[in-house]
Amino acid sequence: MNKTQYEVIANRHKAVENKFSNSIISFFSGGLVGLLGEGIIEILCNYYSYARDDASTIMIVFFIFIGSFFTALGFFDNLVSIFKCGLLIPITGFAHSMTSSAMDYRKEGLIYGIGSNMFKLAGNVILYGIISAWFFGTIRYLIGGLT
Amino acid sequence: MTFHFQNVYIEETSTVCGPYEKQGPLRRYFDQCYDDLSIGEDSWEKSEIRLVRDAIDILFRKTETSKEKVDVVVGGDLLNQITASTYGIDCGKSFVGVYGACSTCVLELILSSCLIDSHHINNALCVVSSHNMSSEKQFRYPTEYGIPRKNSSTFTATGGACALLSHSKSGVRIDCATLGKMIDMGQNDPNDMGRVMAPSVIDTITKHFKETGRKVTDYDLILTGDLGLYGQEIVKDYLRSYSDIYLDDSYQDCGVLLYDLKKQKNIKAGGSGPVCSALVVYSYIYSLMKRKKLKRVLFLATGALFSPTMIHQGNNIKSICHAISLEAI
Numbered sequence: 209m210n211k212t213q214y215e216v217i218a219n220r221h222k223a224v225e226n227k228f229s230n231s232i233i234s235f236f237s238g239g240l241v242g243l244l245g246e247g248i249i250e251i252l253c254n255y256y257s258y259a260r261d262d263a264s265t266i267m268i269v270f271f272i273f274i275g276s277f278f279t280a281l282g283f284f285d286n287l288v289s290i291f292k293c294g295l296l297i298p299i300t301g302f303a304h305s306m307t308s309s310a311m312d313y314r315k316e317g318l319i320y321g322i323g324s325n326m327f328k329l330a331g332n333v334i335l336y337g338i339i340s341a342w343f344f345g346t347i348r349y350l351i352g353g354l355t
Numbered sequence: 356m357t358f359h360f361q362n363v364y365i366e367e368t369s370t371v372c373g374p375y376e377k378q379g380p381l382r383r384y385f386d387q388c389y390d391d392l393s394i395g396e397d398s399w400e401k402s403e404i405r406l407v408r409d410a411i412d413i414l415f416r417k418t419e420t421s422k423e424k425v426d427v428v429v430g431g432d433l434l435n436q437i438t439a440s441t442y443g444i445d446c447g448k449s450f451v452g453v454y455g456a457c458s459t460c461v462l463e464l465i466l467s468s469c470l471i472d473s474h475h476i477n478n479a480l481c482v483v484s485s486h487n488m489s490s491e492k493q494f495r496y497p498t499e500y501g502i503p504r505k506n507s508s509t510f511t512a513t514g515g516a517c518a519l520l521s522h523s524k525s526g527v528r529i530d531c532a533t534l535g536k537m538i539d540m541g542q543n544d545p546n547d548m549g550r551v552m553a554p555s556v557i558d559t560i561t562k563h564f565k566e567t568g569r570k571v572t573d574y575d576l577i578l579t580g581d582l583g584l585y586g587q588e589i590v591k592d593y594l595r596s597y598s599d600i601y602l603d604d605s606y607q608d609c610g611v612l613l614y615d616l617k618k619q620k621n622i623k624a625g626g627s628g629p630v631c632s633a634l635v636v637y638s639y640i641y642s643l644m645k646r647k648k649l650k651r652v653l654f655l656a657t658g659a660l661f662s663p664t665m666i667h668q669g670n671n672i673k674s675i676c677h678a679i680s681l682e683a684i
Contacts, residue, residue, distance in 0.1 A: 209554055214540055218589050221588040222507070223507035223547070223584075223624060288503065289621070292503055296502075305497075307499070312498055313497075329500065
């Protein structure tokens with residue numbers, strides 16, 4: 209069988225992905241999550257007299273809880289299939305990846321199950337998040353000094 | 356590599372399926388259907404083991420034979436160390452574990468037929484299973500993780516299926532079989548298995564027709580395992596363009612037949628998994644053949660020999676396809 213001939217035929221029967229509509233949905237759903245986050249910060253600052261930094265920490269904790277809680281109840285994955293990556297890119301997606309991994313391996317025990325596998329997907333974000341923070345922090349230091 | 360068998364029959368079959376297969380068009384042909392993917396167990400692996408046990412129990416209930424009378428049990432599934440088969444099978448005088456990914460079902464039938472036809476054994480039980488969640492966990496992402504799936508991706512079927520093969524004459528005879536070879540066509544997208552496996556179907560079907568001297572018209576139905584919507588079109592198009600094999604309406608794919616793809620949108624391109632083709636053939640097709648609605652069927656089970664480790668190390672996915680010809684008598 210000839211590989212080039214096969215590629216030509218196979219390309220004729222390729223599934224069409226709805227990349228454009230998926231991007232639009234993700235753009236708006238992700239934006240909605242951001243808007244909700246800003247709303248929470250504003251409420252905490254204006255009605256409960258929180259400092260802005262504290263309010264954003266509480267907002268993040270709230271979204272982590274929501275992401276994990278909905279995953280545990282078993283419907284966060286259904287929400288992702290509707291709202292696409294708009295729910296995976298924010299901190300909700302990070303919480304979702306950790307909770308889903310922990311849930312999958314809970315039957316294998318606290319150490320070999322949850323402990324060894326909880327960071328299976330989230331480990332990437334943590335590792336490369338730290339590396340890029342160090343990298344960009346260094347650039348920031350070299351350009352602007354400590355101030 | 357085509358063998359002809361003289362005296363091997365499918366005495367009885369049994370099928371157990373999960374909720375998604377129950378929503379499909381073949382529901383009434385299955386012996387038992389579950390509404391919940393957990394199958395009453397507390398882990399996905401145990402759920403699959405339960406499917407295997409249920410399928411075996413149903414088969415023995417139907418045949419009214421005792422479990423000790425089976426000479427060889429041939430089992431296989433997708434899990435590491437073929438766990439569902441080794442933990443789920445508790446019968447027979449001896450056990451053979453096989454792995455052929457989604458082609459396991461036909462591989463089991465071929466190996467069993469060889470042993471029976473050569474009079475080494477009297478009967479053999481072929482057991483195959485897969486579970487959507489246990490496969491997702493092992494091959495892809497955590498089961499609750501909501502990664503968006505591509506339209507070309509296939510959906511691992513949930514179920515357990517058994518076939519009892521013996522010398523005793525029954526409605527369906529195993530006529531001949533062609534063993535396929537592993538094919539590497541440079542494909543490496545685990546979300547498009549139809550494209551990975553289509554070359555092995557093309558290779559095996561060409562070999563089968565060449566070695567038997569038969570034509571497409573000699574079969575009432577030609578059935579591939581789990582190529583899905585796009586894979587089956589690739590096979591048809593390639594064979595039409597580069598060979599004299601013209602597959603018409605008598606060609607179907609089990610992955611497409613098992614589900615109602617218009618209503619069940621999450622299935623995407625079709626079903627997959629070792630039990631996908633077995634659920635279709637051991638229930639629907641077997642029943643049509645027993646009623647003589649189909650005289651001769653060529654069943655080509657396709658398998659993607661996919662290892663996540665090797666993909667991450669930059670290798671391609673190899674595929675394999677084994678063919679078996681079934682005849683109604």
